[in-house]
Amino acid sequence: MSNFASLTHMRIRLALRNKMFFFFSIVMPFIFFFGYLGFFGKSVPAGAAYFLGPVLALNVMGSFWGLSATIVTFREQGILRRFHVSPVRASDLLASSVVANLALTLPTVILELLLARLIFQVRTLDNLGGIFVLVAVGTISFASLGLVIASVTNTMQETQILNQLIWLPLIFLSGATLPLAYLPRVVQRVGLFLPATYLVNAFQQVIINSATVLSRYTEIASLVSWAILTFFLSMQLFRWEPETKIPRRAKLLVLATAIPFVLLGVWENRTDRILQESQAAFGAFQTVLDSLRPGMRMTLQPGSAVNAPKPPK
Amino acid sequence: MGNAILQVENLVKRYGDVEAVRGVSFSVEEGEVFGLLGPNGAGKTSTVEILEGLRTRDSGRVSVCGLDPQGNSQALKHEIGAALQSTALPDKLRVIEALRLFASFYKKRRDPEELLERFGLEEKRQAFYSQLSGGQKQRLALAMALVNDPKLLFFDEPTAGLDPQVRREIYDVIEELKRDKKTILMTTHYIEEAERLCDRVAIIDHGKVIALGTPRELKTRSGGTTRIEVRLSKAECNGTLRNLEGVVDARELDGTYVLHSQRPPQTIVSLVKHLESEGNELVSLEIATPSLEDVFIEMTGRRLRD
Numbered sequence: 001m002s003n004f005a006s007l008t009h010m011r012i013r014l015a016l017r018n019k020m021f022f023f024f025s026i027v028m029p030f031i032f033f034f035g036y037l038g039f040f041g042k043s044v045p046a047g048a049a050y051f052l053g054p055v056l057a058l059n060v061m062g063s064f065w066g067l068s069a070t071i072v073t074f075r076e077q078g079i080l081r082r083f084h085v086s087p088v089r090a091s092d093l094l095a096s097s098v099v100a101n102l103a104l105t106l107p108t109v110i111l112e113l114l115l116a117r118l119i120f121q122v123r124t125l126d127n128l129g130g131i132f133v134l135v136a137v138g139t140i141s142f143a144s145l146g147l148v149i150a151s152v153t154n155t156m157q158e159t160q161i162l163n164q165l166i167w168l169p170l171i172f173l174s175g176a177t178l179p180l181a182y183l184p185r186v187v188q189r190v191g192l193f194l195p196a197t198y199l200v201n202a203f204q205q206v207i208i209n210s211a212t213v214l215s216r217y218t219e220i221a222s223l224v225s226w227a228i229l230t231f232f233l234s235m236q237l238f239r240w241e242p243e244t245k246i247p248r249r250a251k252l253l254v255l256a257t258a259i260p261f262v263l264l265g266v267w268e269n270r271t272d273r274i275l276q277e278s279q280a281a282f283g284a285f286q287t288v289l290d291s292l293r294p295g296m297r298m299t300l301q302p303g304s305a306v307n308a309p310k311p312p313k
Numbered sequence: 314m315g316n317a318i319l320q321v322e323n324l325v326k327r328y329g330d331v332e333a334v335r336g337v338s339f340s341v342e343e344g345e346v347f348g349l350l351g352p353n354g355a356g357k358t359s360t361v362e363i364l365e366g367l368r369t370r371d372s373g374r375v376s377v378c379g380l381d382p383q384g385n386s387q388a389l390k391h392e393i394g395a396a397l398q399s400t401a402l403p404d405k406l407r408v409i410e411a412l413r414l415f416a417s418f419y420k421k422r423r424d425p426e427e428l429l430e431r432f433g434l435e436e437k438r439q440a441f442y443s444q445l446s447g448g449q450k451q452r453l454a455l456a457m458a459l460v461n462d463p464k465l466l467f468f469d470e471p472t473a474g475l476d477p478q479v480r481r482e483i484y485d486v487i488e489e490l491k492r493d494k495k496t497i498l499m500t501t502h503y504i505e506e507a508e509r510l511c512d513r514v515a516i517i518d519h520g521k522v523i524a525l526g527t528p529r530e531l532k533t534r535s536g537g538t539t540r541i542e543v544r545l546s547k548a549e550c551n552g553t554l555r556n557l558e559g560v561v562d563a564r565e566l567d568g569t570y571v572l573h574s575q576r577p578p579q580t581i582v583s584l585v586k587h588l589e590s591e592g593n594e595l596v597s598l599e600i601a602t603p604s605l606e607d608v609f610i611e612m613t614g615r616r617l618r619d
Binding site (some may be wrong): 073 | 356365366387390393395397399400401402403406407410414415417418419457554
């Protein structure tokens, strides 16, 4: 077995023995799942379909949190040093972290999709391949972000602070919690610079409109290039020992990983394509709600995208 | 020189302005147990970690199993085994899993089951790492250093922090490896460990080798005298004590007078007479056969265990 395969196997096994993993990666996602689809989605298929995207995106994005914590603990406790004196390379260790994360995310995603179909009657899950491509691309890119966080922080405390600082904007400005269409205009503008926004929207388009993977090439291409950049960066920044300093040159590279979404953000802010799509998806769900149970429409004032098609009255 | 498996010449390592290793040179022959003995912070771990390929050196020449750890660290790691200082394994990894996992990284492997038996860990086979005692963790660390049947073993402070009984257990394990003619480079700050386990010892202080040879050679070089340590109720002049019968050297260390004598009985008799005449009293008296500690005291004026 290659070093990479042995390490992946070990990481999966260790995660399954970890109570924190059980809570954050299995219990929490299902709390979100039932809360979003059942409560916010009003348990109607259209609502469940609308909120399934954010739920899957949260699942996928959460991967950076546990991963950064694990690597920092391994480094603080001297576990990484033990691997360093063996023929294990940094790339084996980092790639196995990412792949183990993906393997651990998939069963939850599969179960959520099954429950969405069976309990909430979401019938538009035709493009399963597309959903899994997004899960894979999303997990790999956010897991790589976790590896970078682990490298730029020195202690667990620093790691948790940085995780919070990244996590909160990711979930609140991207449509992963409140629908993007609901957010104030200026927040929508900022959200267009976040990878999370594209992940949420791509999930929603694939689930609600059965969009093909090819049709979501902008989001996927940016997430893939972001994943490659962050993974490459995590290799540059990787430290086996707590006392090793990060080279200044490598710190500058952190900025480089922002490039894909800065470019995409500028482009999308000009075209408003994503905002229109998310507005339309949200509008469609609201229309269904209106027709089923008048008066159930959410009452927050939505921010409106330029030229956004108004949902049919 | 015979068959040197490891050679170090003028090794230098700096951390910022601090020169931790200042021109260390030594070589290790195949089949010998070589010890780096010195106080904490003497530069032993830095030296060993450079040889293992974990740290880079600032200057000097190094050859380990015919390879340069800096340029060939990947190839080197297949040839060596190491038990590091301040290291751990994941808490929820089982003993047998740890051995299998690390064995899987190497081209050449030993049977993990056989290692469990050899290091007395069969009963702990399925235990999590977090459930092991300090001694068991250390035995596992030594077993893991052997998973690839290495040509050269590095043990960095293999018994640091262990209680005396567990320490002796580890000595037995290392002595067994020694009988198997394994080549071992170990660091320690315990005199007893170096004297009992090492064929040759380099005494290191402030990043320099201050003495090198077999424990017997080093002790003879220090004069082969008996050490008499006395505490007195009043201060004495070293010069007077040096004039006592049989005494070749007298020093004061932290309030204790350390006398080196070639004829201990005569020295004690003349010491007691001298003290009586001065109105001084003996508070305590200890007699020790020559050890590497004496070599260290003689060369540095300090005790090793500080």
